[in-house]
Amino acid sequence: MAELILKDVCKIYYKNKKPVEAVKSLNLKCRDGEFVALLGPSGCGKSTTLRMIAGLEDITSGDIYIGDRRINDLHPKDRNIGLAFENYALYPPLTVYDNIGFNLRAKKIPEKQIKEEIHKIAELLDITDLLDMKPAALSGGQKQRVNIARALIRRPEVLLLDEPLSHLDGKVRQKMRTEIKHLHTEINCTTIIVTHDQLEAMALADRIAIINQGVLQQFGTPLEVFNNPVNEFVAGFIGEPPMNIFNVVAIMENGILHFKTENSLIKFVVPEKYIRFVKEGEKYRFGIRPTDITVCREDDSYTVKTKVSVFENLGEECRIHIRLDNDNILSVVSSEIFHFKYGDEIKLKFNPERIHIFDCKTGQRIEKALQMT
């Protein structure tokens, strides 16, 4: 059990003799026993980072530490890391038992002890009944359990999970997610998961590192990245349905600053906390989550009167869509089930506390963008 520290880790590889920076000066500090997710779109460098930690890929510059051990130059097998591969990578001719024990046998540990260890881990992952089976006979979820068991049998200091749920579908996926989350509370081992699915990262991780184009965007708890995204990328990437983000202009009306969309469909007073950052006449990116807009009856300064374009009732919740212009749709999610149809007039209240304003050019959160200049 130990901390995992990445210090200025860079990865440059060559494609057609041109250098490509896959990971740019990445700094991360994962606490002992913490569950950290590396999250980003495909090709963002998250898998490369994982492979560098595992030792499957050279580190161009920077250092990786487990506790106070620098592991840059260690052979993968000496790093004391357990890796569960994305495509399971089980040895097809071996039984589940032998698959899990393969590693211990290679270390020449007495057979009796191996047996004990395997049974202990099998019980933990609830695969005791499967020990005599061959991988081909297992379902996707079972294979993933065996895969994780094999990674855990080495009693690693750090457990790495590479897209553990991506090959499972629907319901199995959701069950496995719950299982992995519960497992982590039992083994309490520093765990890094790589995923492109933000729901998975939110559900599992204590903290999420969001990476885009090789650069760390934000590192925080699920609620932090959800409620306080540092830039437009994070805001759009986290959350499903995605945050509504559209262009607004700041205008002065009756001596008060207002935000207004180009077609004036949405117009209201700039919230208190943004007043000192907003300049009249400037354009901004305005973001609000579908769950932070509510249907209401009475008017106030954050109410917008509009017409329903599309209404969806999804059982657990209903979604109301309003066409802002040709390209943008404003979505509202309500757990209270309403009954609307196309063209119905409704009033929507924007929660002023939950409005996010981003810089038009840099995409930075406006408070941050100003601090930086």
Next chain:
Amino acid sequence: MANVRVEGIKKSFKKETVLSDISFEVKDKEFFVIFGPAGAGKTTLLNIIAGIYVPDEGHVYLNNKCIDHVEPEDRNVAMVFEDYALYPHLTVFDNIASPLRSPRYKQPEEVVKREVTRVAEILKIDWLLDRNPSELSNGQRQRVGLGRALIRSPEVFLMDEPITHLDAKLRHQMRAELKDMQRNLDTTTIYVTHDYLEALSLADRIAVINKGKIEQIGTPEEIYYKPANEFVASAFGEPEINIFNAEVVKENTELKLSIFGRKKIEIPKNIQKLVAEKEISIVRVGIRPKDIKYGFIQKNENCIIGKVYSFEPLGAKAILTVQVHNQLVQLLVPSDSEIQLNQEIFIEIDMEKTIFFDSVGNNLLASYSNVERKGVAWQN
């Protein structure tokens, strides 16, 4: 005007039965969704309606005329395919134009040009017309596939999982776009999907099929609130509905339920009556994750003690999994709830909102549909 009727459709491939005895009728201008898990036979059914497969038994009627022996090109149906099925050697323009250039639906070239431009504008792909399908993203390919279907006015639209390959965010957006488009099209549509959100959102009526058999046909409201059996109940909703065994016990004159072997929980009067009439001793109780409350103190007799098994925040909401008596119960709670793992917790099931199934066939006994109209109303 177009209604579609299938009667007693059976189809097997190499001795494996894919569809057995499928019958339903799709009314004129109806948006009809065929919903089922992978391998349920949905696509086969759609292909039979399109005329691509010939059923082993049964008939397909279009406007009450049997079209069993009509070739696909003469059925005047348009289809959107799951993997787009674009013509790789043609540009986007030529792909969309293809139906209007075919011998069957031929139009003069200037009409073709005008129509392609019109459809491309609706779908916002007018700037891609000169590209090849290999240069498009999945979302764009799917729009081209839609465009090829929308360019003529067929009697029936058939859509085979048209938005399955898009990521969750694009799906959310495309679903709204589809629904918006549907209002303007006003054409009979049969839509195949395995995503329950698409089914609930788009459908006028849904046919749930599983293993080649129809489990239930009904409006989204009926499917969600009065599922015919446990399969339908757990197919709609995520996390899926919690279902567990409950014993009927008699206390004084009242009938109560014993869940997890210990608690005596009061049940609504109408269900007591039903249970008494049918002399049932064990029922299966289904409760949706959002209809369970939780707390850290025992507020009343109906509270059941458990232990927090896992807590997964998903944005505004979170899934709370509670272990009760070796069973896992899932709840939908706000994600800012302060919850520690392995901590003791009390859950309370809202018995007004439970759905009862019989313990043998797992079919619907009673649901809370009698009360749901107060708070809930469905579209249409």
Next chain:
Amino acid sequence: MKSNKVVSLLKDLGLLLYAMFALFPLVWLVIISFKHDREMFNTTFIFSPTLDNYRVLFSSGEFIGYFVDNLIVSVGAIILSIVVGVPAAYALARFDFKGKESIAFTFLSFRFAPEILVVLPIFLIYQKIGLYDTYFGLIWIFQVVSLPLMIWILRGYFEDISVEMEHAARLDGYSWWQVFIKMIIPLIKPGLVASSLLSFIFVWNNFTFSLLLAGQKVTTTTVAMLKYVSSDTVHYGQMAAAVLISSLPIIILALAIQKHLVRGLSMGAVKG
């Protein structure tokens, strides 16, 4: 770094040596085609070049006849195998029928048996039914050589084309035949070109069948080579010239569509 350069130098040297080894017969062929019979055995690289061999070749007109014969049977065989092979490959790719794989394998196995093994029975049969020494007889037997290759390459191409695309075209209002001509043929074109060319080469160069199943009325260039062997001497110069001339069409064809050949054999229908 230094050792890397040495290694790559050695590699180049090795390749050069191999290239010389591989190209030598060809070079030698060109050389002797310009030699006079007199100098054939007493000179190696230094001699007085002459075009006599080529002159003899074209003066009689006989050789041109052989050339045309060869062209007729090769092109005939290719056309026949396209007509038979394309539908056969389509059927093998698309339809599920009993013994499908066995049939596919049988086609391929035509290439297994040595020609010399089957040629004797075929010789007898041909004589009986009057196909011996006819154009059609040779086309018929050559088609057996080219068909398996055609079927195996094209089957892969057809399998790469999604069935849904065909279905989509049907629903767009095209009949099956129109779909086949308008949508499918363009997609298998690279494979069709590549496999036709390869088959053409095999057929064009065939010797055993041409020798034993024809020779008087129908004579291919490969068999014609033997005519330069007379009872007392072998006209190596003329033979070399004839070989060069008869391989010319193939060399030109191959160079012209080299790119298509490589692409056609290494890529599927829908990629790229």
